[in-house]
Amino acid sequence: MSTYPVFSPASSLAQPITDLTRLTFWLGLGVFLIVALVLGYFMWRYRHRGADGEPGQVFGNTTDEVSWIVAAVLLVAFLLFMTVRVAAASSPATDTRTPDIYVVAHQWYWEFRTPDGAASSGELHIPAGQRVLLDLTSTDVIHDFSAPQLARKIDVIPGQHNRLWIEAAQPGTFSGVCNEFCGPEHAWMRFVVIAEPLAEYRAHQAVQAAAAALPSASNASAVRGAQVFGRVQCGACHQVRGQPSAFPHSGAVGPDLTHFASRRILAGGVLTNTPEHLRQWLRNTQDIKPGARMPTLPLSESEISDLSSYLEALK
Amino acid sequence: MSQRAPAFPKTSARRPSAVWKVLTSTDHKSIGLTYMGVAAVFLVLGGLEALVMRLQLAVPGNRLLAGETYDRFLTMHGTTMIFFVLLPLLLGFTNYLLPLQIGARDMAFPRMNAFSLWLLVGGGLLLYLSPLTGAPSQGWFSYAPLSETPFTPQRGVDLWSAALIVGGYGTTLTAVNVLVTGARLRMRGMLYKRLPMFAWMSWINGFIILFALPCLTAVLLMLEVDRLLGAGLFTRGDPVLWQHYFWLFGHPEIYLLILPAWGLISEIIPVFSRKPIFGYEFVAWSTVAIAFLSFAVYAHHMFAVGLGWPVELAFGTTSMLIAIPTGIKVFNWLATMWKGSVRYTLPMLYAAAFIVQFTFGGVSGVTFAVVPIDWQLTDTYYVVAHFHYVLFGGSLFAVLAGLHYLYPKFTGRFLDERLGRWGFWLNVIGFNGVFLVQHLLGLMGMPRRVYTYPDLPGWGALNLFSTVSGFVLGVGLLLLLVNLIRSRTHGRLAGRDPWNGWTLEWLTDSPPQEGNFSQLPPLHSRRPLWDLKHPDDMDHVRPRRHDKNGHIREEERGHQ
Numbered sequence: 068m069s070t071y072p073v074f075s076p077a078s079s080l081a082q083p084i085t086d087l088t089r090l091t092f093w094l095g096l097g098v099f100l101i102v103a104l105v106l107g108y109f110m111w112r113y114r115h116r117g118a119d120g121e122p123g124q125v126f127g128n129t130t131d132e133v134s135w136i137v138a139a140v141l142l143v144a145f146l147l148f149m150t151v152r153v154a155a156a157s158s159p160a161t162d163t164r165t166p167d168i169y170v171v172a173h174q175w176y177w178e179f180r181t182p183d184g185a186a187s188s189g190e191l192h193i194p195a196g197q198r199v200l201l202d203l204t205s206t207d208v209i210h211d212f213s214a215p216q217l218a219r220k221i222d223v224i225p226g227q228h229n230r231l232w233i234e235a236a237q238p239g240t241f242s243g244v245c246n247e248f249c250g251p252e253h254a255w256m257r258f259v260v261i262a263e264p265l266a267e268y269r270a271h272q273a274v275q276a277a278a279a280a281l282p283s284a285s286n287a288s289a290v291r292g293a294q295v296f297g298r299v300q301c302g303a304c305h306q307v308r309g310q311p312s313a314f315p316h317s318g319a320v321g322p323d324l325t326h327f328a329s330r331r332i333l334a335g336g337v338l339t340n341t342p343e344h345l346r347q348w349l350r351n352t353q354d355i356k357p358g359a360r361m362p363t364l365p366l367s368e369s370e371i372s373d374l375s376s377y378l379e380a381l382k
Numbered sequence: 383m384s385q386r387a388p389a390f391p392k393t394s395a396r397r398p399s400a401v402w403k404v405l406t407s408t409d410h411k412s413i414g415l416t417y418m419g420v421a422a423v424f425l426v427l428g429g430l431e432a433l434v435m436r437l438q439l440a441v442p443g444n445r446l447l448a449g450e451t452y453d454r455f456l457t458m459h460g461t462t463m464i465f466f467v468l469l470p471l472l473l474g475f476t477n478y479l480l481p482l483q484i485g486a487r488d489m490a491f492p493r494m495n496a497f498s499l500w501l502l503v504g505g506g507l508l509l510y511l512s513p514l515t516g517a518p519s520q521g522w523f524s525y526a527p528l529s530e531t532p533f534t535p536q537r538g539v540d541l542w543s544a545a546l547i548v549g550g551y552g553t554t555l556t557a558v559n560v561l562v563t564g565a566r567l568r569m570r571g572m573l574y575k576r577l578p579m580f581a582w583m584s585w586i587n588g589f590i591i592l593f594a595l596p597c598l599t600a601v602l603l604m605l606e607v608d609r610l611l612g613a614g615l616f617t618r619g620d621p622v623l624w625q626h627y628f629w630l631f632g633h634p635e636i637y638l639l640i641l642p643a644w645g646l647i648s649e650i651i652p653v654f655s656r657k658p659i660f661g662y663e664f665v666a667w668s669t670v671a672i673a674f675l676s677f678a679v680y681a682h683h684m685f686a687v688g689l690g691w692p693v694e695l696a697f698g699t700t701s702m703l704i705a706i707p708t709g710i711k712v713f714n715w716l717a718t719m720w721k722g723s724v725r726y727t728l729p730m731l732y733a734a735a736f737i738v739q740f741t742f743g744g745v746s747g748v749t750f751a752v753v754p755i756d757w758q759l760t761d762t763y764y765v766v767a768h769f770h771y772v773l774f775g776g777s778l779f780a781v782l783a784g785l786h787y788l789y790p791k792f793t794g795r796f797l798d799e800r801l802g803r804w805g806f807w808l809n810v811i812g813f814n815g816v817f818l819v820q821h822l823l824g825l826m827g828m829p830r831r832v833y834t835y836p837d838l839p840g841w842g843a844l845n846l847f848s849t850v851s852g853f854v855l856g857v858g859l860l861l862l863l864v865n866l867i868r869s870r871t872h873g874r875l876a877g878r879d880p881w882n883g884w885t886l887e888w889l890t891d892s893p894p895q896e897g898n899f900s901q902l903p904p905l906h907s908r909r910p911l912w913d914l915k916h917p918d919d920m921d922h923v924r925p926r927r928h929d930k931n932g933h934i935r936e937e938e939r940g941h942q
Contacts (some may be wrong), residue, residue, distance in 0.1 A: 070839050072827045073758050084754045091752050095745040102712055102741045107718040110734060113655070114726065122723045124921075127661035130711070131717065138710045144703045146752055150698055154691060154753045174533075208528040209621060209687055211761060215827055219757035222686045224621060225527065229688040246761040246829050248521050251449030252530060254832035336836065357448040362545070 070191065072215040077241060077262075078234040080198075080218045083156040087149055094142065110167045149337040158219050161230035166202035168193070172210035172245070174360065175252040176322055176335045185275035186306070188322035189332045192271055195238040195262040201231045206319075211247035214260050220246050233264030251358035257336030274382075278309025279325045282380045292377025304361070307381065321361060327381045346375050405915050408492035411894060413476030413499050415792060418785075420503055421470040422863070427883040428462035429859065431455045436816075440849040442837035452833030453519035454538075458509070460522030461542065464639070465549055466506045466828070468773065471781050472642040473556055479788070480560060485569030485905070487897045490562040490623035498552040498559065505549025512538035521831060523632070526616030526624035531609050540609060543602045550595045550602075557591035560584060569579070569886075571905030578885045578908065579659055579666070580645035586669050587641040590676060594634035601627035619905040622687055629680035635675040639773060641669065643780035644711060647733050651715050653883050654730035657720030658909060658921075662712045668707035668832070676706040685756040694753050701751035705744065712741055727881070728802045732783030735810050739779060743771025746821070761831075764824025770817045782809070782862070789866070790880045794892040795873030801865040808858030815851025819844040827856075874922055884909035 071077035071145050074089075076082040113122075168191065171178040179191045191214075193199045203212055205225040218233040219273035235241065245256035263271065282289035294311075296302070302310065304321035310319065337356050338344040348355055349371045352363040404416055435455050447455070450510045477495065482490055489495045512518055516536025520529040529539060564585035568577070577585070592939075601624060607613045616624050652659045659665055681689060681697040715737060724730065746768040750756045759765065789797050823844050828835055835841055879888040888911055890899050903910050907921035 071825050073825050081758075084758050087752065088749070088755050088758065091749050091755060095748060099741055099745050102716065103738050105716050106719075106737055108714060108727075109722075110724055113719055113722050113724050115656075115723045118723070119744055121916075122654050122721055123514060123859060124919075125660065125721065126658055127664070127714075127717075132661050132664045132714075135713045136710060139706045143706060146748070147699060147702060147780055150752050150754065151695065154695070157754050158757065208533055209525055213827075213829075214762075215758055219754065220686050220760070221688055221721070221757075226621070227688070240829070244827065244829055247526065248523075248528070248761075248831040250533060251453055251519070251833070253829070254834050257836070265933065291834070 077216040083153045087153045167199045170203040172205040174207050175256040177258045180285050186323035190330045191260045194265045194268040198232045198234045203229045208249050210245045210249050213246040214243035216241045238262050255335040255337040288376035289380045290372050292373035295374045309351040328379050391463035408496045410477045414474045417470040417474030420574045421467050426505040436849040436852040442842045449833040457518045462503040468639045483578045485902050486567035498555040499550030501907040502549045505545045507543050509545035512541035515809040518542040526621045537644035554595045557588040574910045579648035583645035590634050590638040594631050597631035598874045624862040629683045633680040634676040646784035647780050650733045654725040655719045657722040660717035665714050668710040674838040698753040729783045736779040739775030751902045762824035763820045763828045765819045766830045767820035790876030790894050797869045805861035812855025816848050883910045
């Protein structure tokens with residue numbers, strides 16, 4: 068992660084945009100400085116020095132006008148030429164092949180699904196060094212997928228499937244964010260993109276695609292936590308693939324929790340995913356993220372502790 | 383039988399109070415000033431809303447406002463500033479100045495003019511009633527489906543729509559009034575090609591308003607059909623449809639918020655440089671070009687939607703093209719100062735600050751026309767910085783220039799110079815302090831419209847700087863307000879023509895009498911008052927009397 072993501076591209080898709088941005092900024096700065104300096108010079112050079120009478124009344128000069136119009140046209144034509152070149156390089160056509168990853172935006176978290184059945188939230192894993200095709204849609208309002216070091220941004224629109232190539236040239240961790248105003252918690256709709264070498268990526272995906280391991284009997288707190296999970300009907304919104312059938316999954320409102328403990332951020336980035344933060348979240352959900360779709364649940368301290376043990380066991 | 387006195391109502395004996403006069407006046411000057419007074423009230427409200435937002439954003443993870451409360455301030459601030467501050471300010475100047483500059487007694491339809499004003503005020507009242515039913519929180523751009531009932535249920539959104547529909551009708555009627563006035567009420571000799579620059583630009587602006595506002599009215603009605611009748615135009619239909627209608631209104635809106643401001647600048651710079659506007663025809667026709675192009679650029683607000691490359695390229699191209707006529711204006715303003723005799727008055731200082739800030743905002747605007755840059759920077763704080771440079775650093779600063787320029791005409795007195803200079807510098811420092819750093823925040827990746835942000839390197843410091851500067855700006859504007867009120871009674875007397883101006887408004891009393899003019903001079907050129915003051919050097923005989931540097935030819939000296 069870097070201070071100026073726009074100027075620290077980490078992909079062959081973002082690099083041309085960065086180059087074009089630098090070029091345009093320099094040209095723009097040039098134009099601005101010409102105007103500002105000419106203004107400053109004229110203000111100083113032609114300031115009223117107490118002389119009587121009026122200066123020569125000049126009404127205009129067509130040659131001057133034509134010359135700066137031509138200069139402006141040339142500048143614009145050049146920028147347009149660069150625009151066309153860079154657009155093709157940074158936003159290549161997305162063909163009709165099966166996307167690698169399905170991105171589903173919700174108020175206010177990101178869901179990332181792969182065709183092999185894995186589902187994660189807030190954390191997008193991609194193989195480094197290759198272009199990955201995303202399919203993006205929303206379940207509620209318009210969001211925007213922005214990971215500026217890896218690709219251009221694109222809106223995520225309900226009822227519409229946008230497609231986007233992203234790429235990370237080298238392994239690394241990159242931050243992403245929702246860029247379209249989507250309601251009260253728009254601020255906390257962040258995600259991370261983790262680019263791994265292909266082998267690591269495959270291993271990670273294999274784990275993610277598998278069902279959850281049920282808590283071992285030796286972890287009594289986690290076993291009790293699984294019961295709490297069923298009793299307060301967390302499954303009404305959250306899925307844990309492999310969860311005993313006594314607690315069926317009935318909705319896809321909240322994030323899939325199958326491999327919850329493997330993730331880095333919680334609730335769209337408002338907290339990092341540590342056991343302590345998780346307990347805070349379960350205790351004061353609406354206080355930490357007011358307006359979030361998850362209510363503050365009436366749980367006792369011991370229930371929170373058990374539930375947390377259970378979720379922390381979902382590696 | 384005793385003779386009874388005729389039963390006149392008692393009240394008729396009393397002179398109508400000042401308030402009643404303002405409420406019932408159909409005089410364009412009174413209406414113009416009322417527009418500005420209303421705008422001042424809303425400026426205070428919108429400014430306080432902005433300061434509350436800046437307080438919330440002062441430090442990362444601040445808990446002063448919850449997300450939804452922040453969004454309500456966000457929505458009210460944006461709506462207030464655009465529809466109930468800048469728009470009425472510019473309509474106020476147009477109302478006041480257009481008839482004076484073209485030598486008319488009043489606007490073409492004085493009663494409709496009053497009706498328009500009070501529709502706009504009614505719209506503003508509706509907007510500020512909305513907090514009673516839950517203030518709108520969907521943003522001034524009100525993107526569907528977030529603005530639909532399932533996501534933003536409070537009735538405030540409906541009041542917000544009603545406010546803009548009602549105010550919008552007022553504005554549309556004003557446009558009709560402006561167009562008819564400019565077309566039919568010009569005095570004898572005031573040809574289109576002789577219109578003062580402000581009159582020309584605000585007249586062209588009438589066309590933009592007339593064609594842009596109905597798009598907003600239409601789409602707001604569609605939203606209400608969805609919200610109140612459950613039609614689902616933007617939910618079961620297409621949510622992106624909202625954006626097409628909204629920006630087809632919304633981008634011309636940006637230009638209609640700046641055209642009269644350019645007009646003011648194009649009056650002020652010549653007068654205080656003591657030279658006519660350089661390249662009148664180019665400045666005038668570039669305005670027409672901008673009016674046309676302003677309807678052809680709107681989808682540059684939607685480059686991230688995924689419209690497809692051909693559409694994006696088309697709108698990117700038009701958005702770049704519109705920079706050319708805008709650039710022509712800037713260069714002509716500079717050229718007007720060339721070899722002039724520049725007076726450092728308050729209006730001129732504001733005009734100079736306008737040129738610098740507006741150019742900065744214009745240049746950052748071009749970066750959005752370069753489509754791939756837009757794909758990276760749209761919806762970040764870079765956009766917030768950009769459009770505040772255009773609308774605040776540009777449009778509002780031009781209005782402040784105009785206010786200092788015309789205050790002597792409005793009241794017969796000058797604004798206080800010392801207070802004015804303090805206000806000017808505080809405004810310049812405060813404004814640039816607030817918004818310059820927001821360019822950096824945008825480049826750092828801070829999304830716009832967020833109520834808080836993570837503690838990433840630099841974010842907290844820059845936001846705090848922006849907030850502190852916001853209060854400096856607040857003090858600057860407060861000083862201006864004090865100056866406006868105090869100078870009404872305490873200001874130095876100005877007389878008819880305090881700036882040695884050239885257009886007809888400086889011919890009449892300050893403030894002008896009812897009916898504006900007791901007599902009008904014959905009109906042969908764009909600068910009737912120059913001709914009156916320089917009978918030996920009148921503009922319309924100038925071409926044959928002058929060499930190409932503007933000096934009177936040797937052989938013409940001494941000839942009348």
